[in-house]
Amino acid sequence: MLNRVVITGLGALTPLGLNVKAFWQNIVDGKSGAARITKFDPSLFRTQFACELKDFNVAIHLDRAEIKRTDPFTQYALIATDEAIKDSGFDLSTMDPFDVGVIWGTGQGGMETFEQQVTEYALGDGHPRFSPFFVPKFLTNMASGMISIRNGFMGVNYTPISACATSNTAIMEAFNHIRLGHAKIIVSGGSEAPITPASFGGFSSMKAMSARNDDPQGASRPFDVNRDGFVMAEGAGALILEEYEHAVKRGAKIYAEITGAAMTADAYHMTATHPEGIGATRAMQKALKESGINVADVDYMNMHATSTHVGDLSETKAISALGSSAELNMKISATKSMTGHLLGAAGAVEAIISILSIQNSIIPPTINTETLDPEIPSDLKIVLKESINHKVKVAMSNTFGFGGHNATVVFRGV
Known part of the structure; x- marks a missing residue:
């Protein structure tokens, strides 16, 4: 056990x-x-x-x-x-x-x-x-x-x-x-x-x-x-x-539970993500399977999305591949638009955001996006400009790194 x-x-x-x-x-x-x-x-x-x-x-x-x-x-x-x-x-x-x-x-x-x-x-x-x-x-x-x-x-x-x-x-x-x-x-x-x-x-x-x-x-x-x-x-x-x-x-305050986490490798390029996000999709699938959670039950996804052309597009394709339009109920945002990219510390900061979105039923925004790239899959529900009030029971957080590393963590409210 x-x-x-x-x-x-x-x-x-x-x-x-x-x-x-x-x-x-x-x-x-x-x-x-x-x-x-x-x-x-x-x-x-x-x-x-x-x-x-x-x-x-x-x-x-x-x-x-x-x-x-x-x-x-x-x-x-x-x-x-x-x-x-x-x-x-x-x-x-x-x-x-x-x-x-x-x-x-x-x-x-x-x-x-x-x-x-x-x-x-x-x-x-x-x-x-x-x-x-x-x-x-x-x-x-x-x-x-x-x-x-x-x-x-x-x-x-x-x-x-x-x-x-x-x-x-x-x-x-x-x-x-x-x-x-x-x-x-x-x-x-x-x-x-x-x-x-x-x-x-x-x-x-x-x-x-x-x-x-x-x-x-x-x-x-x-x-x-x-x-x-x-x-x-x-x-x-x-x-x-x-x-x-x-x-x-000990009567501790509990923010959230970690239910699953997974890593994969792109085996593709030294610095670029796989253009179709194959490795990223598999990391998310494995993390969800370990969690015993269906993609339809994910409320919020904190994306890695760094504001690069190839990276943002490959990640959105990877998320879109998780399920049908009907199954992809999750709200999505890219908080690096506000924090910038903390490199090796990015995942920790974004985990905190994901956990606090569960605690406060608030999904933070993606700021600065004025004209959505037409190549971004249309089935994704991206939160732009302002935060929204939304019940979050399950949140996921993605991070990707040079060398083809993909890592996803799943959080759930307790």
């Missing part, structure tokens, strides 16, 4: 809010987090804007020693998980610390640290003056390690990486560990701090990002006939996954 797995805590650090409450309100209100980059001078770059954290001061949350020995992606992880742990209200002193684990995702890890240290060496006098914290700061597994060290969690601890599908992969791994009885509680999610000259320049040279420098807030426009790429973002999303009976016994 597999254990049931529920969500008992949420934490968010995003361009639309530095906590879950502020983040959700701005999502519901259809706000955009995009603006001209402030972290470095972007004037010579093809794209000059991103979704940065606003009014963020790390010193409010972490002490000087913690800041010195961690990269921003780890700092974001620590701050978001602090909120989620507090929200969950579990007491480690009443538990075996080996029953609490961390499975935390990131796509790039300590890019800022790596870039700074190599730049300083390249521009220096040739003497190797690297920080003793250089390696531990940029290691992709360091966020999961630091979360456990900070909180005394001694259970399973690692970092899966599947590019922009990473957070959903981490959530799926945590889900599986708990339902197999390997842990009572797992902190999961993802963080990313990719807005650096090298990272930004790499995506810019691929022409993967929007170049609407005169209109940053209107740049991320999924499904629009004139979409021209994604908007990079930074931040973190944290979720506390817990074994259902354990949560009930």
Whole structure:
């Protein structure tokens, strides 16, 4: 008998809010987090804007020693998980610390640290003056390690990486560990701090990002006939996954249950999704089958939809292939139009949105879409411009990553 797995805590650090409450309100209100980059001078770059954290001061949350020995992606992880742990209200002193684990995702890890240290060496006098914290700061597994060290969690601890599908992969791994009885509680999610000259320049040279420098807030426009790429973002999303009976016994607040999760590979292209979305369709089908839920019973789909021509079209085809027009009752939206694309942290942030749509019976909008691409399947019910009130019992969240990774998670109200 597999254990049931529920969500008992949420934490968010995003361009639309530095906590879950502020983040959700701005999502519901259809706000955009995009603006001209402030972290470095972007004037010579093809794209000059991103979704940065606003009014963020790390010193409010972490002490000087913690800041010195961690990269921003780890700092974001620590701050978001602090909120989620507090929200969950579990007491480690009443538990075996080996029953609490961390499975935390990131796509790039300590890019800022790596870039700074190599730049300083390249521009220096040739003497190797690297920080003793250089390696531990940029290691992709360091966020999961630091979360456990900070909180005394001694259970399973690692970092899966599947590019922009990473957070959903981490959530799926945590889900599986708990339902197999390997842990009572797992902190999961993802963080990313990719807005650096090298990272930004790499995506810019691929022409993967929007170049609407005169209109940053209107740049991320999924499904629009004139979409021209994604908007990079930074931040973190944290979720506390817990074994259902354990949560009930301690009287925990339960946001939703995870009923299924699945991954497939496109085996098609290094960076492009399969044009027909075959792998994505299969991932969604497998997740629904594991959940014991028919596609007709899905109320909301939070799409990966990054605002690229090929990606948006392939995903909409994949969803359309799940069933007939009569079966596809779900409302659909692409919240990256507001948050931007948090890369390896995207799935965690969008999982929070999906869960809160269940909690609040609100489906957030896809903003900026002015002229729907005629190639988008007409049977899809895309929520545009403004949020709508709609009962949500079952929500799905898709994420896809370079390398052909497809990951889907299904949430259900309890």
